Amino acid sequence: MMRLYTAPVSSAARRVEIACRLKGLEFERVLIDLAEEKAAAAGYRQVNPQVKVPSLEDGAVRLTQSLAILEYLEEAYPAVALLPDDAVGRARVRALALVVACEMHPLQNSWVVLYLSQDFGIDATAGDDWQRHWIVAGLEAIEARLVGDAVTGVYCHGDRPTLADCCLAPQVWNALRYAVPMVPYPTTRRVYDACLARPEFAEVLG
């Protein structure tokens, strides 16, 4: 059985969990205490040299980096497709996923804020502003890509969830947790709500 290493509230790990559920894949969930593991000499570091989550073990294959895992799952378990067939559609879905994974999440995540606080003395208010700034910039970008595009359906792309939704939903969950108003992003909000209406998302995002 596949083994997924995850941590509480890890946006990146949640992307993979959602994708596994959408594909109907069974997996063993291993919860990692990242702070403890970072301090440890070995252990989880053997699985993931960055000491981050998610990591996935599938037989002899060991993977890190959520987007690499998502692409692997798409190729290894194609029955429930999370990418459309056409090149234009695939580029669109991947670009949406990348707005989250390259422009929002890397900047707003907790260890970045911790680094700002510990190494540069940035206070909590400025840290919050920092997080919201990158989340808002990303939400604006996503809304611009979704709104008025005929290909946007119930979900980011058409009427079935794709990798874009797997990435977007945990990020919007974060945005809501940081009290980012979603009123300026109605299409994004609608897509998020549609995702949360599905058990594959609701079970992960609670």
Next chain:
Amino acid sequence: MKLYTYFRSSAAYRVRIALNLKGLDREDAYIHLREGAQRSADYLNLNPQGLLPTLVDGEVVAGQSLAILDYLEETYPEPPLLPGDAAGRARVRQLALIVGCDIHPLNNLKVLQYLGRELGLEATERNRWYHHWVNEGFTAIEALLRESAATGEFCHGDVPGLADVCLVPQVYNANRFEVDLAAYPTILRINQACLALDPFAQAAPDVQPDAE
């Protein structure tokens, strides 16, 4: 095929390399990032985020360099920049993504500007920030490269691939910001091997027609 590029955009540099490796002809359109050309109405029409690069290939208008690289790989499969086996593909993507998600997004221009303008960080502090993320990412990449028999002349085996495509521009940036790379001999070796090849050399920022 048309590529909207800026000589020093790391993301554009990745796509230039990939296009060269695949022997694809294209027209380059130069968008001057520091002069704000990416915010022109024309460019925003094409790429609403005003980011670089954008690739236009027939009806495909693709942004986000990693999505562009995936598009090129699927549409122009020869020569391949990903190996055939699942574990190999995952490994190459993992290496590329450490650069693409864990290093570069934290060090690009808009972030450095925010650090300076909003958080009042001085140049030396911004440099310290910059070095931190390079070191975090390169430490992981160096370990992954050094500890695997799958590493060859290049990141994965003996032909360049997606990992090299992403790594070389990141090394260029690290050098530009004077990060000490002595702790990453495998990265340096691979970087040199790549730069010895025309597809990489011809994509380098300093030899682009819009270089300053």
